[in-house]
Amino acid sequence: MEMKARVVLLITAIVLMISAALLPPERHSEQPEIFVPPNMENFTEELKERNLTDMWKCNPTRELLVTxxxxxxxxxxxxxxxxxxxxxxxxxLKEGRGEFEVTILNESAFWKELPAFCVIRGTKAEDEPPSQEGLEELNAFRELESILTDPEEREIIHNKTIDLEYELGLRRKVPVCNVTVAHVILVYPFRKENNVPFMLALWAGVALIGAIGLVVVWRERD
Known part of the structure; x- marks a missing residue:
């Protein structure tokens, strides 16, 4: 009977020691899922004053990338x-990541409210003015269009002229809104939780089993 008890104690001690050795000091908890509905309706009057009620119909003059x-x-x-x-x-926010856009009506207030752990990663300013080479090419197309007499050839050059005007930013398929928009990326890593109490409990169990084993051996000697 005492032999069986010693075997059980030995196996239990080995299991506890292996568990304590394999248990990492920290563990990752599940990432939270968070949803905050849009609040554009709360700013209807301010958006109306700036003609920004249909933001999807225009492009902002400046875009920020915030992480x-x-x-x-x-x-x-x-x-x-x-x-x-x-x-x-x-x-x-799902699986530690989320993205959304913020319409900045007051830039000074935005910079003031921006948390310290949020960083501006880049900006996309207004389109740069067309290059001199592009303007010269455009003028050449316009002159060619004005002297052509064949309707088909003139239509081809006219279409190329329009395409070039779009490329140079002289024509816009979508109007520009006089507002800055921030594209915000949220990164929320796994939260770490401490496993040290569990490790201490396992090693305490090993010590307790060792003490019980000593008592069993002592009794056998008696």
Whole structure:
């Protein structure tokens, strides 16, 4: 009977030691899924004043790329609170990542509210003025169109002239809105949780089994 007890204690101690050795000091918890609905309706009057009620029909004059590396729940609440003070699309955070757009009606207020862990990664300014070479090519097409008499040839050159005007930014298929839009990327990594208490409990179990084993051996000697 005592032999069986020693075998059981030995196996249990080995299992506990292996478990304690394999258990990492930290573990990753599940990433939260967060959805914040768009709030454009809360800024209807301000958007109307700037003729921005149909943002999908125009391109902003400037676009910002903002990344926010969030480390904890407080950072997430701080981020949502900051961007909710401006018109934004739906915020949908899944698997540690989310993207949405913010319409910046007041840039100074935006910079003031932007959390410290949110960084401007780049900007897309207004289109640059057309190059001199492009303008010279355009003028050549226009002159050629004015002297051609054949309707078919003239139509071909006319279409090429229009295409070149679009390429040079002299014509726009979509109008420009006088507003800045920020494309925000949220990154929320796995949260780390401490496994040290579990490791201590396992090693305490090993020590307890060792003590019990000593008692069993001592009794056998008696």
């Amino acid at each position: 926010c590396n969030i480390r904890d729940d407080w950072g997430m609440k701080r981020t949502v609170s900051a961007f909710s003070k401006f018109p934004h699309g739906g915020i949908n």
